[in-house]
Every structure is written in structure tokens, then in C-alpha cells.
Amino acid sequence: MERQIIGKNVEKIDALALATGQPVFTDDINLPNTLHIKFLYSPHANAIIEDIDTSEAEKLRGVHMVLTYKNTPQVYHTTAGQGWPEPSPYDTCMFNQHVRFVGDRVAAVAADSEEIATEALKLIKVKYNVLPAVFTPEEAMKEGAPILHEENPQGVYDYKKNLVAHIEVKAGDIEKGFKEADVVVEHTFETQFAQHSPIETHATISYLDENGRIVIRSSTQVPFHVRRIVAQVLGIPVSQIRVIKPRIGGGFGSKQEIILEEVCAFVTMKTGRPARAVYSREEEFISSRTRHPMKITVKIGAKKDGKFTAIRMYALSNTGAYGTHGLTVASNTGSKTLPLYNKAPNVEFVADVVYTNLPVPGAYRGYGATQGYACLEQTVDMVAEKLGLDPIAIRKINHIRKGETSPIFEALGEGREGVVQYIESEAIDKLLELGAKEIGFYEKWGKKIRNGSKVRGVGMSLHMQGSGIPKIDMGSATMKLNEDGSVNVLYGGTDIGTGLDTVVAQIVGEVLSIDPKKVIVYPSDTDITPFDKGAYASSGTFISGSAVYNTALKLRDQILEVAKEMFGEQDSKDYILKDGFVISERSGKRVSLSEMAYDTFYVKKQKQIMAVGSFVSESSPPPFAAHFVEVEVDEETGIVTPIKYVAAVDCGIVINPELTKGQIIGAIVNGIGYALTEEYKFGENGKVLNPNFMEYRIPSSRDIPEIVPILVETYEPTGPLGAKSVSEININGAIPAIGNAIYDAIGVRIGSSPYTPEKVLKALKEKNK
Amino acid sequence: MKVHYKINGKDYEFDIHPGKVLLDVLRENGFTEVKGNCYMGTCGACTVLINGTPKTSCTILAAKINGAEITTIKGIGDILNPHPLQKAFVEKGAVQCGYCTPGTILSAYALLKQNPNPTDEDIKKAIDGNLCRCTGYVQQIEAIKYAIALLKEGR
Ligand code: FES
Ligand code: FES
Numbered sequence: 044m045e046r047q048i049i050g051k052n053v054e055k056i057d058a059l060a061l062a063t064g065q066p067v068f069t070d071d072i073n074l075p076n077t078l079h080i081k082f083l084y085s086p087h088a089n090a091i092i093e094d095i096d097t098s099e100a101e102k103l104r105g106v107h108m109v110l111t112y113k114n115t116p117q118v119y120h121t122t123a124g125q126g127w128p129e130p131s132p133y134d135t136c137m138f139n140q141h142v143r144f145v146g147d148r149v150a151a152v153a154a155d156s157e158e159i160a161t162e163a164l165k166l167i168k169v170k171y172n173v174l175p176a177v178f179t180p181e182e183a184m185k186e187g188a189p190i191l192h193e194e195n196p197q198g199v200y201d202y203k204k205n206l207v208a209h210i211e212v213k214a215g216d217i218e219k220g221f222k223e224a225d226v227v228v229e230h231t232f233e234t235q236f237a238q239h240s241p242i243e244t245h246a247t248i249s250y251l252d253e254n255g256r257i258v259i260r261s262s263t264q265v266p267f268h269v270r271r272i273v274a275q276v277l278g279i280p281v282s283q284i285r286v287i288k289p290r291i292g293g294g295f296g297s298k299q300e301i302i303l304e305e306v307c308a309f310v311t312m313k314t315g316r317p318a319r320a321v322y323s324r325e326e327e328f329i330s331s332r333t334r335h336p337m338k339i340t341v342k343i344g345a346k347k348d349g350k351f352t353a354i355r356m357y358a359l360s361n362t363g364a365y366g367t368h369g370l371t372v373a374s375n376t377g378s379k380t381l382p383l384y385n386k387a388p389n390v391e392f393v394a395d396v397v398y399t400n401l402p403v404p405g406a407y408r409g410y411g412a413t414q415g416y417a418c419l420e421q422t423v424d425m426v427a428e429k430l431g432l433d434p435i436a437i438r439k440i441n442h443i444r445k446g447e448t449s450p451i452f453e454a455l456g457e458g459r460e461g462v463v464q465y466i467e468s469e470a471i472d473k474l475l476e477l478g479a480k481e482i483g484f485y486e487k488w489g490k491k492i493r494n495g496s497k498v499r500g501v502g503m504s505l506h507m508q509g510s511g512i513p514k515i516d517m518g519s520a521t522m523k524l525n526e527d528g529s530v531n532v533l534y535g536g537t538d539i540g541t542g543l544d545t546v547v548a549q550i551v552g553e554v555l556s557i558d559p560k561k562v563i564v565y566p567s568d569t570d571i572t573p574f575d576k577g578a579y580a581s582s583g584t585f586i587s588g589s590a591v592y593n594t595a596l597k598l599r600d601q602i603l604e605v606a607k608e609m610f611g612e613q614d615s616k617d618y619i620l621k622d623g624f625v626i627s628e629r630s631g632k633r634v635s636l637s638e639m640a641y642d643t644f645y646v647k648k649q650k651q652i653m654a655v656g657s658f659v660s661e662s663s664p665p666p667f668a669a670h671f672v673e674v675e676v677d678e679e680t681g682i683v684t685p686i687k688y689v690a691a692v693d694c695g696i697v698i699n700p701e702l703t704k705g706q707i708i709g710a711i712v713n714g715i716g717y718a719l720t721e722e723y724k725f726g727e728n729g730k731v732l733n734p735n736f737m738e739y740r741i742p743s744s745r746d747i748p749e750i751v752p753i754l755v756e757t758y759e760p761t762g763p764l765g766a767k768s769v770s771e772i773n774i775n776g777a778i779p780a781i782g783n784a785i786y787d788a789i790g791v792r793i794g795s796s797p798y799t800p801e802k803v804l805k806a807l808k809e810k811n812k
Numbered sequence: 813m814k815v816h817y818k819i820n821g822k823d824y825e826f827d828i829h830p831g832k833v834l835l836d837v838l839r840e841n842g843f844t845e846v847k848g849n850c851y852m853g854t855c856g857a858c859t860v861l862i863n864g865t866p867k868t869s870c871t872i873l874a875a876k877i878n879g880a881e882i883t884t885i886k887g888i889g890d891i892l893n894p895h896p897l898q899k900a901f902v903e904k905g906a907v908q909c910g911y912c913t914p915g916t917i918l919s920a921y922a923l924l925k926q927n928p929n930p931t932d933e934d935i936k937k938a939i940d941g942n943l944c945r946c947t948g949y950v951q952q953i954e955a956i957k958y959a960i961a962l963l964k965e966g967r
Contacts, residue, residue: 052905054902054903055902055905055907055908057907057910058901058902058907058910059891059894059898059899059902060891060910061907061909061910061911061913062885062894062898062901062902062907062910062913062914062917063845063885063886063889063890063891063894063898064844064845064846064884064885064886064914065845065891066844066845067910068844068847068911070844071844072844073840073842073844239945240945241909241911241945242847242849242855242857242909242911242912242943242944242945242946243847243849243909243911244849290909290910291909292847292909292910292911293908293909293911293945293946295945323849323851324849324850324851324852324855327849539909540908540909540910540911540946541908542908701904701905701951702905704905704951705905705906705908705946705947705948705951708947708948708949708950708951709908709945709946709947709948710948711948712948712949713945713948735850735852735854736850736852736854736855736943737852737854741943741945742949743940743941743942743943743949744935744936744937744939744940744942744944744949744952744953745936745937745940747948747949747950750948750950
């Protein structure tokens with residue numbers, strides 16, 4: 044197919060507004076008479092509020108409301124913005140009497156200014172009954188451990204054991220598989236708490252419209268889920284709520300949560316005044332969401348020729364004080380990793396998701412796959428070493444191929460059974476070859492090139508992800524034609540900075556053969572646009588994009604139909620759309636979309652040319668990525684420095700190369716931060732000790748290596764114009780690839796991320812003992 | 813207390829609380845193009861030029877710089893008339909969510925004023941204090957280099 048608009052570097056449609064500082068973010072508007080909301084947090088990891096006295100705070104001039112569990116709806120819900128019925132447990136209230144981590148919300152003040160609200164917080168007197176706390180899943184599962192959720196929440200597997208979820212899927216006969224193996228390797232790896240760190244923190248503003256409905260303007264990835272969940276918590280119909288998504292300053296999963304919206308809406312509902320809540324950076328660390336830390340054990344059995352006979356993965360996930368995304372993230376740890384090596388006929392995945400008295404993990408780019416690959420891809424290297432194979436060779440023997448399937452697809456979906464699916468597009472061997480060539484893998488691997496105390500090594504890892512959640516996630520769009528041949532697109536999707544609006548404009552431009560500048564995109568406003576599940580699960584281009592694609596096809600059909608009438612012809616079989624015209628190839632007649640709109644608005648056949656379409660997928664076509672990294676390890680200081688990072692990526696057809704590149708590089712750098720420096724430090728009482736960018740180090744411009752993204756195009760028949768997803772997969776490579784490279788350089792495996800100098804030095808010391 | 817500034821070439825007088833930081837004074841008075849979030853001088857989103865030098869406005873007491881000349885992103889170019897740096901960021905895919913962008917561009921702007929021929933290392937150093945969680949910096953650096961070319965051509 045000849046491509047006109049896709050595959051081109053169309054400029055991101057909102058980029059200039061952003062680069063010139065237009066007031067486009069949630070908090071860039073200032074409503075008169077706004078109440079500012081500030082929160083009081085629990086200083087204890089586990090406690091019951093015995094008494095809370097807010098009278099002094101209420102007396103302070105300028106204070107209009109003090110919210111606690113006593114005067115807010117005690118509606119158990121989940122903060123996870125997911126599809127419905129929700130796979131996460133209903134274990135949270137707007138304010139809980141039982142506070143379960145240092146940073147759990149105790150109260151909030153709504154006042155005329157932030158200063159007054161902050162002052163008032165100091166006047167709230169709370170009497171806590173402090174309970175013993177548990178900080179690791181192992182402790183929390185022990186007999187006699189404190190029960191965190193005595194209320195036995197709906198959707199929890201076994202509340203008495205603090206077990207939010209237990210997953211077990213099997214294919215084949217795992218024990219037989221290990222017996223048949225010539226070598227068996229088992230490896231355990233632990234990943235840490237981490238923060239998404241979007242540069243814009245969580246922000247919500249709410250107000251009443253002229254008819255008394257609540258309008259929520261929020262930095263969210265999931266406007267429609269916000270509407271549904273706020274309605275549930277406040278006990279009002281969704282028709283009383285409108286959610287507007289302005290520009291979003293990054294999300295990466297953290298804004299797939301409803302954590303400020305319900306509080307703002309409640310204040311507005313009770314006072315009639317606009318309300319505003321904006322998290323500080325510190326609040327973002329202690330009280331928003333984090334990544335699920337996991338301890339994962341992978342056991343692989345393989346024949347002498349390298350073929351896997353069995354893979355077993357066990358994931359122990361720490362879901363902190365609340366179970367949001369607990370089950371589904373852990374599901375993905377297995378479902379987005381194990382099918383990659385479908386040559387193993389015997390597979391088992393087991394996971395336990397456990398409450399502890401620590402901050403709350405939620406959705407985070409990579410969504411469990413990151414944790415799974417951290418361990419799996421290092422174990423695969425260990426198997427290769429035992430067999431005398433190189434890392435690329437062993438992957439070539441075992442990876443999934445086009446036309447193939449894996450029993451895991453069917454057995455394990457997001458928190459429930461999955462769907463059968465076959466791989467329809469894949470270029471893994473090519474990814475491996477191109478990546479290896481770019482990094483010089485075979486020239487460098489096993490060479491331990493030394494320069495004083497610094498040793499270089501190379502490592503790699505292979506990955507797949509998915510595109511949307513099959514049979515669950517739906518997107519939709521409406522579209523109409525204007526007098527100048529431009530098209531308004533209203534779609535439910537949520538661009539959170541990734542460039543989805545631009546991709547949408549390109550898809551519509553391609554289908555209708557019009558300049559994408561003539562496509563005016565209006566995203567996700569629950570009053571105006573049709574439904575979309577939101578921005579998560581690598582679904583933007585795939586689900587929302589397909590919805591737009593389907594709708595554009597319908598609009599095209601109408602356009603052709605009208606052209607037929609205008610041309611006075613019988614059938615439109617050989618009509619084409621070209622540069623804003625409909626052309627009859629047979630008769631040579633042509634009409635511009637602009638003339639057509641004038642005609643249908645004012646002259647003949649008067650009607651609006653307009654279409655609505657939706658999309659839900661039967662499958663979740665995985666993108667694939669091979670990551671290669673060269674690192675330098677300083678044996679004296681323990682510092683690991685990535686020198687060059689190569690990501691060869693198959694995301695189907697590339698709709699916008701520059702935007703795609705941006706997603707890949709951004710995810711890699713996020714991954715490098717997670718692999719090397721980013722981690723929560725906790726005090727003995729479970730308090731976060733480093734809730735700021737000074738002590739929680741995300742990469743800056745000087746921390747990045749040379750980064751080379753290589754795009755290998757395939758055609759995905761189930762995706763819009765052949766596209767798959769790209770945004771999540773590339774965060775998964777840094778931990779395993781760098782881990783494998785460290786091993787190549789200095790011959791030690793470090794059992795947990797991040798790879799800090801202390802750990803490297805300790806491992807070296809043990810090795811040299 | 814009263815303070816006077818020249819912001820983007822125009823004179824302003826604000827009545828402020830002496831304890832306020834510049835970032836809040838600017839945002840409260842409609843200069844919402846200045847972003848903030850960490851209030852510790854660590855993210856760089858709040859960068860403005862004070863008498864031509866990039867500074868994090870969250871760590872400066874507004875009262876302390878009475879009489880200063882302040883440049884925000886709108887002072888170097890606007891949506892109708894963008895600066896080459898702004899154009900370059902758009903063209904090179906260096907704007908994702910855009911929250912860090914005004915601050916990063918201002919840091920780059922100050923660098924190019926001082927040193928029109930920076931090395932890659934100079935560029936990285938100049939924007940080192942402007943954290944970006946979306947782009948991974950590569951396209952930002954490419955954009956700054958491209959802007960240098962645009963500026964030389966006088967575009
Ligand atoms: S808000 Fe000023 S540096 Fe972060
Ligand atoms: S573009 Fe989002 S933080 Fe830089």
C-alpha cells in the first residue's frame with residue numbers, strides 16, 4: 044500500500060503550544076473563589092484513628108471544610124482506573140479510619156489559600172492506636188502477622204493472609220520438563236520500589252457548571268474511569284459529572300489512578316465552590332503511586348542443543364497498603380514474558396500479591412513485564428553459558444515466531460483468563476542481528492576490555508509486550524466534515540504527551556487523503572467525545588488508533604456515497620480519495636471535500652457528513668524489542684556507566700518515526716534510571732527517606748549513554764494501518780541487559796536492582812574471596 | 813510589599829508577601845508558562861532568565877530580586893512568532909508532554925547567547941538541571957544543535 048501521511052514525521056500537533064508556554068495544563072488556569080486542598084498524612088505505618096479533633100482547624104479564618112473519614116463517604120472502591128468490572132479489590136475509602144502506611148491520608152483541609160490550608164493541618168489533633176506493621180511480603184504472609192484489611196475487601200483472595208491475589212497457570216508437565224532437561228538453572232532476582240516521576244505532579248481542579256453539574260479538570264490518563272469511579276464514591280450518577288483532560292505533563296501509569304479527583308469533586312459538591320488539589324513532589328513520592336517491587340525466581344530446563352524443556356516463574360509481589368493493580372500487574376509478569384519462549388512445552392507461572400505497610404504501587408510503564416524480564420532475561424543468559432551457547436544463539440533457538448502461539452496467551456490474561464492468539468507479525472531474528480551488529484556484540488562479548496580499574500562488557504535481552512487488553516478495552520470516535528474540507532475528530536483517547544493526537548490526525552489524514560493539518564483532533568472529554576478506556580496497556584495507537592481508523596473508513600464511505608449522487612453515477616467502486624478530492628477514475632469527474640461540505644450543508648441533500656465508530660480487539664499483538672548495551676564497570680568505585688545502548692524494535696508499521704523514536708528513547712532512559720539509581724529508601728518505621736529529586740536520582744542529560752533506536756517495520760494485520768504499540772516495551776531492557784553486561788565485564792551477578800556501586804563492590808569482594 | 817520587575821520587556825508592579833518565591837508570584841499573576849513542582853531547585857521546570865541568567869524561580873525570594881529583568885519562555889517567542897529554538901524543539905520531536913520544555917529551552921537560549929558554538933558536552937551541561945522524564949534528552953540535544961543551524965542561517 045502506498046502511504047501518504049503515515050510513516051512521515053508530521054509535527055506533533057500540540058508541540059508549539061507547549062514550547063511557547065500556552066496555558067494548557069490542569070493548573071494553568073486560575074478560577075476565582077477557589078478552595079485549595081491540602082492533606083494530612085499518617086506518620087505511622089499501621090494504626091487505627093481512635094479520635095480525630097478538627098474543631099480548631101475549622102475555626103481558622105479561611106477554612107471551609109475539614110475532611111476526615113467521619114464526614115466523607117465510606118464507600119469502598121479501588122483507585123485503579125481500569126475497565127469494569129474492576130479486577131482490583133475494593134479496599135480503599137476516600138479517607139480510612141485504619142491508616143496503613145506512612146503517607147496514608149488522614150484528613151484534608153479546603154481553605155481560601157494554600158497557606159491557610161497548611162496552617163490548619165497543624166491544628167488537627169489525631170489520636171492513633173499504633174499497631175505492629177509488616178514491610179515485606181514474607182513477613183506479611185506469616186502466621187500471626189497483622190491483618191491489614193480486616194474488612195475483607197471485595198476482590199481479595201485471602202484477607203487473613205494479606206494475600207490480595209494468587210495466580211497459578213500451567214501448561215504441559217513442568218516436572219517432566221525439568222527431568223528431560225540436560226541442564227537446569229534457577230535464579231532469583233529482586234526489583235525495587237520506584238516512582239514514575241512525571242515532571243507535572245498530580246493536579247485536579249473541580250467546579251460546578253451553570254447547571255450545577257460537577258466539572259473535573261484533571262491530569263489523568265483515564266477520564267472515563269475517573270467519571271465512573273467518582274460517581275461511585277460520591278453516590279451520584281455519571282450524568283452529574285464531566286471530566287476534562289487538558290494537556291498532561293507525563294503519566295507513565297501514575298495517573299491511571301483516581302487519587303485527587305474524588306476529593307476535589309466532593310469539596311465542590313459540598314461547598315459549590317471550585318476546588319483545587321495539586322500534589323507536591325514529596326507527596327508524589329509518599330502518597331501517589333509507585334512500582335510493584337517483586338522477588339522473582341525463574342527456573343529453566345534446557346537440552347544440550349539449547350532448546351528449553353521447561354520454564355517456571357514465581358513472582359512475589361509487594362502491593363503495599365492497597366491492592367490497586369496488584370492482580371493485573373502480577374498477571375502481566377507472566378503473560379507478557381513467558382510466551383516469548385514458546386519452544387518450552389512445559390510452563391508454569393505462579394504469583395502471590397501481598398499487602399504490606401508500605402506506599403502503594405500501581406500501574407507503571409512496563410506493568411509487571413519489567414519485573415519479569417529483569418529475572419527471566421538474566422536466567423536465559425545463565426542457561427546459555429552452561430550450554431556453551433552465546434546469548435543471541437539461545438534466544439534464536441527458543442523465541443516465538445510468526446504464525447505460532449503460546450498456551451500462556453489463553454491461560455493468563457489481565458487478572459482473568461486470556462484469549463488464544465497467534466503472532467501475526469514478528470521480526471525477532473532481524474532485531475537480534477541488527478542490534479548485535481550496531482553494538483559490535485560478537486567483537487566485544489567475552490573480551491573484558493580493561494582500562495585501569497575500568498572494565499567493559501556487553502549484554503543483551505529480548506522482549507515482547509502487548510497492545511491493549513483484548514476483549515476488554517474499547518475505544519471510539521466521531522468525525523465530521525467541515526466547509527473547508529477539514530475534519531473534526533472527537534475521540535475518547537488520552538494523549539498524555541506521547542503524541543497520540545498527532546498519530547490520530549495522521550491515521551485520519553491517510554484514510555481520507557487529506558493534510559493532517561486539516562484534521563482537528565479533540566481528545567477525551569466525557570461530555571463531548573465518545574468513550575475510550577484511556578491511556579494504558581500500550582493501547583493508544585492500537586485501540587484508540589483503530590477506533591479512529593474504523594470511524595474514518597465510515598466517513599469515507601459516506602463521502603463516496605455523496606460523491607456518487609453529486610456525479611450522478613451508479614456505483615462508486617472506482618472512486619479514489621486524493622489530496623482532498625474524490626475522483627471518479629472512470630468518468631474523470633472530481634469534487635473537493637470542501638465543495639461537498641458546502642453542498643451538503645447549504646444546497647442539495649442537506650445533512651451532516653458524520654460518522655461514529657468503535658474498536659475492541661480480539662488479540663493483543665505484541666511488539667518485540669532486542670536491547671543491547673555496552674557498559675563500563677569501575678572495579679575500584681563500583682560505578683556502572685552505560686556507554687552505548689541499542690534498541691532494535693518491531694512495532695509494526697511506524698506511523699510517525701520521530702514520535703516513535705521519542706517513545707523508545709524516553710523509555711530506555713527511564714529504564715536506565717530504574718536499573719542504576721532509582722530506588723525508595725525506607726526508615727525502620729516504613730517512612731520514605733528520599734522523597735525528592737535530590738536523593739531519588741532520575742537521569743539527567745549528563746547521565747545518558749549514546750542511544751541508538753533501530754526501527755524494523757513489520758505489518759500487523761490487526762492494527763490500524765499495520766501498527767502495533769511501542770511506548771511500554773522499551774523500559775524492560777535496561778535491568779537485564781545491563782545485568783548481563785556487568786556479568787560479561789566482571790563476572791558477577793547482582794541479585795537485585797538498582798545496580799548501585801555498593802552492591803557491585805560487595806559482589807566483587809565475595810567473588811574474590 | 814511592592815516589587816517591580818521588567819518581565820518580557822514590560823514593566824510590572826506586584827504587591828507580594830515577602831516570604832513568597834518568584835515562581836509563585838509569577839504563576840499567581842498569570843505567567844503560568846513558568847512550571848513548577850519540586851520547589852527545591854532540582855527539576856528545572858521553573859527556570860526563567862533573571863538579567864539574562866537562567867535561574868530556578870522556585871528557590872528565589874521574589875522580594876530579593878526587586879527591579880530585576882525577567883524573561884519567561886514567552887519572552888523569547890510566542891505561538892505566532894516562535895524562536896528558532898522553539899521551532900527546532902517542535903520539528904525534532906523534542907516536545908513530548910512539554911512540561912519541562914519552557915525551562916529547557918530557556919537554559920539552551922542562555923547557553924547560545926554566551927556560546928554560539930557549543931559542543932555536545934556544553935549542551936548537556938547547560939540543560940543538566942532541566943529534568944525531562946519523557947524524551948530521554950536525545951531529541952532535545954538534537955533540537956538545540958538544529959536551532960544553532962537555524963540561527964546561523966538567520967531563520
Ligand atoms: S520547581 Fe524549581 S527547580 Fe523544580
Ligand atoms: S517532555 Fe515531558 S518532561 Fe520533558
